[in-house]
Amino acid sequence: MNQLHHIIQPIESDLNRFNRLFDETLTHPNKLLNVIFEHIRQHRGKQMRPILLLLVAREFGVPTEATYLSAVMLELLHNASLIHDDIVDESDERRGQAAVHSEYGNNVAVLVGDFLLSSSLEKAAQTGNLRIVEHISHLGKQLASGEIIQLSNTYEDEFSEDSYYDVIKLKTAALFSSAAEVGALSVAASEKQVALMTRFGSLLGMCFQIKDDIFDYFDNPQIGKPTGNDMSEGKLTLPVLYVLRTKANDRIKNLARRVRAGLATTEEIAELVQFTIDNGGVDYAQEVMQKYADVAVAILDRFKNEEIKQSLLSYIKFVSERTI
């Protein structure tokens, strides 16, 4: 059962239709491809993006063929991006399972990601809506450049919160923003409504990523990632960036530089994590996240469909309070 069960109630049949189309798309005569597709079909994740897209579509109209195609398009792009990101970050697990590259090798994972990216584009073309096609191409560039900028930052000796926000806008918020925007576009909502949904989705994406980054400061057996996982990949996220700006002495700054350069030991990472928690970095990030959530909630005031509005309120609550 989907962990967001009560949230999806108003779009249960829409989500089923999405899932049928998703499954149909993920089949291939080649055995190796089909085994990997089967694995993706079996481990769907939380489906945050298609759920958002379908809820927004129901607020502004009745889902069309283009709605379902767009939802599949975004979920394919998301999966392609996860498979490639796991290669980039050398992450061996995804959704509690072996990552594609760990199980089948980098070469297969690169190609499967490419295949999914092209399949995503194919769904965009099938909508017959050039704006949706432009949208997905722009989004693909954003996701890749977000990760590249993050890699480049690894070598910059600067603890900038701005560049943190730039990166999460590109690598996470852009996908949520697209889901809400395309949901509205696909049911021919007005330009004003579409623009509002772009903003709404972006706010949810920012929340989602900041929450995700906060997880990294605590043991979390449910997610299956150890504390300091991001730091061990050389990534400094909002909580530590805040304390580096406001509370850190030279020793801690040098420690952070070692982390970013990938030179820190497990003990040093543990020390930086603890320093961040003790100096209010996590609390600060939590507050920032809450502000994004509050603005998103305020946008919901303008929604007309009460059932959808309640679902999206729960959605925001889930994003900002989730433990998985």
Place this chain on the structure above:
Amino acid sequence: MNQLHHIIQPIESDLNRFNRLFDETLTHPNKLLNVIFEHIRQHRGKQMRPILLLLVAREFGVPTEATYLSAVMLELLHNASLIHDDIVDESDERRGQAAVHSEYGNNVAVLVGDFLLSSSLEKAAQTGNLRIVEHISHLGKQLASGEIIQLSNTYEDEFSEDSYYDVIKLKTAALFSSAAEVGALSVAASEKQVALMTRFGSLLGMCFQIKDDIFDYFDNPQIGKPTGNDMSEGKLTLPVLYVLRTKANDRIKNLARRVRAGLATTEEIAELVQFTIDNGGVDYAQEVMQKYADVAVAILDRFKNEEIKQSLLSYIKFVSERTI
């Protein structure tokens, strides 16, 4: 100077315009991305696909904005595919230079390829022609699945020429076929003309790949690849597949199996290469290639623009007789 100088004479200004658009597309504010793009701009390769596309466009009409956008779209997809294929094949060199993954690491190469793939799609969207968009998405799937099927074949104990043809159709001929097809589509050629160009491009692509595979049986300092490079990657191509079907004893078959499994020594690969040459494998592949070339030449009889026809005759000659 482009090595195909006399071939490009009728489209010299078209090719310049293509190159300007290609250069404009390959820029990015991020330093790392821009350094890599600069490298791609400096090492353009032979530009076989845009040249074909532009020649075909000139045969059937006057190149439009969609023609240039499509040419850039295909060249971006081709470059994305080369960067990813070099990761997959663990090839350290490309066009006499370090491959992107060798110079910047697999993680950067994965993301740069993704960025180029999405940029390719963006150009497709800019043509405003949904058929071209559908086309590029289908092509992206073909390129990725061709490589995946080739990887899967590594584990199949069968020396099938059919599966060789299937793979090269997907991974090479599809791109040439697209170049010719989209060249015709972009100047609103008739359905019949478009279909003929699809076939024409495919024939050229088959020639190009078979010739490429023949190179592997000889020392070729110009290309910078040692003899038996494909075999050292576990790939059995047309020349050896022919002798395996017609001339091989059990010892040679077992040797071929060791090659495919990636277990053969340099000496064993040299032996299989020599056996293939001695038993007419290369001559056979040369004949097959020539048959494809002859059919392509016959199609040129229907061309109306004499200058374009002569250029394409030279193009076919170059593809089938090239030493680079």
